[in-house]
Amino acid sequence: MGVVIFAQLRRVFGAMHGFFRKEVPMASKLTSLLIVEVLQRCASEEHPLSQLDIRKRLERDYDVKISRNTMSSYIGELQAHFPDSLRAQVRERMNCHDGSPQVISTNLYWMHEFSESEVRLIGDGVMAAPLPQAQKRELLEKVTGLNPHAGVGVLKHIVSADRKKEHTTVSQLLYNIETLDQAISHKKRIQFYWGEYVAKHGKLVLERTEDCAKVDPRQIVASDGHYYLLATYPGAPDKIYHFRIDVLLDVEELDEHVAKSTTHQGLTDYRQKHLMMFGGKSTATIRVHDEAPARLRVFDAFGVHARVVGSTDGFIDFEVKANLDAVRYWIKQNSEAVEAIAPKELRGSLAKDARAMLAQYETS
Template sequence: MENKLPTQFQIYSVLKQFSSADHPMNAAEIKEKLISMYHLPKGPDRKTVYSHIHELQVLSDNGILDCEIFAKKDDHNRTAGYYTDPVITKAEVKLLCDAIAYSRFIKKNHSIDLIKKIGGAFGKDFISKYKYILELKNKENKDYNDSFFNSIENIADAIEKGNKVTLQYLQYDLNKKLVPKDKENDGFRTVSPYNLVWTLNHYYLFCHVEEHGQDRFLRMDKIKNVTVLEDERIKPLPASFNVRDYIRNQAFMFGGDLVSISLRCEMRMLGQIIDFFGEDVEIAPIDDHYFRAHIKSSIESMKYWVLQYITAIDQIQPESLRKMIVHYLEDALRRNQ
């Protein structure tokens, strides 16, 4: 029996890369691409090409392929050629590819590979649009974490199984090289991993760090040498702990105990409050110029956020946060006079 799979999926690859609704491909064009791309001594004949395409359409109709295959009709209702249309929309793929291209922690070659995998269904022209953006990653004299994706895979596996992990946590030095964050234990920590979180243009691990006895957010691009401890179960979070609310109310990813925070804000802060803390954040009007925001977050997370917008925020509660903000401002004023 003829082995149809190589030729069939070579045809599928050609259609994915070079066809579109505006540029359908006929048998002769497909044959030409097959010969040039796969170095074939001769390509399949017209009947064989169309037979494979019809079988690919059956696979597509049954949801086995990642693209649908359509016939393009001419003015006389005859089939002029075939083209693929991805199941995922171009706008959805662009959103994902933009995030990869502009990320500051995925190195250039990994970015190219990912964009090819995700955007490949839209052809080479789509992928080539990212060439100049990706060239910028060459200009950074910066050390990238080559084990980034392996770390994600290992930690996701540990979260699913409910196991602890050991990992090495890093930071940048003055030479922009990744080095252990702590000299003690060469940066290695034992953690109970709970969630992987994408926020503030970075990927974080929310976990309990045994050495510190605290729940913390660790940057995934600064994690290396992950080992899953198969025989050690995670420290469980309290039954009343709502992970979604805890993560959502972190202005910056520092962790810490949740407290009730109250801020008087100028009206121009309304958009920022909703953007950071969600549409269900508790806000109450005071007058035409001010509103009060009530936020459940941690002091560690909120202190730098409040400083960022201090020209439009006052009447800060609790008192410990207010005193902290005042101290930072007085210290900054003293050092900059």
């Protein structure tokens, strides 16, 4: 059948290793493998195949011809061996030879571990990652293996609106994440040098400083398109700090064990209070124009947890539990449609920001 066909079969062989122990001729086993390959690659619950469809694909793709009755036998054997994976709709028909009732299986598909909608969600995550477009497309091709049919019908339409990023910067970020992930798993301390962006040759360039730090890595967090390391300094395991991973240089795992681990709740509390996340224990009240675009912005930021606490002519008041810094910057982005009502510290911070901006633009 050739190298290409056997390369395709490798993906389904693992799930069928038990099937290969049966006392069945090798040619028959290979045909069964091809049927499974067709079902995995071309069918899903939303797009099942008939037995005739499978026969046509076997002949077209693999030059394998089998009769209708032989196909029914293969399907029956596969259903007996993989009752949880091979799904089908059963219907009756009359036998064309003797008129007796005959049960056949149609609308066949292989139950994938991931549904089309789940694959789409993973694909969206890939496209939101801080990677070059070419690398994102390469990752999407790998994601299609989770449900090949979804990959063809769903992922091909995903595009990214992200600005282009330097390939060297992305490679540095991925290397840092891999090193930090291993260090966290090994419970080992790390060392790194601080990086800073300087203007050089008409653009910003990341350069290494001479400032070196040793920390105990605790957790990697993704927030607002950036990756952060939550860590503690040796000797102070309860004081958490966060570091932008993409500006750490020469990250190295040391042969030193981390101090006693910070509690999971401590890490959760820190994330909610510091990493510009719309989630936390502080309560804020915001007043929003009662218009569809403004209401959508509230939903995008806070979801269904934004609670209506009042309304006036043309406005709705929402109460949200959030990181106040995140709310502050979000309101600055949406100031034409949103006003902070409470707490006073939030209003005060926004008033200070507004005065500073007014002073900047009035003097120009």
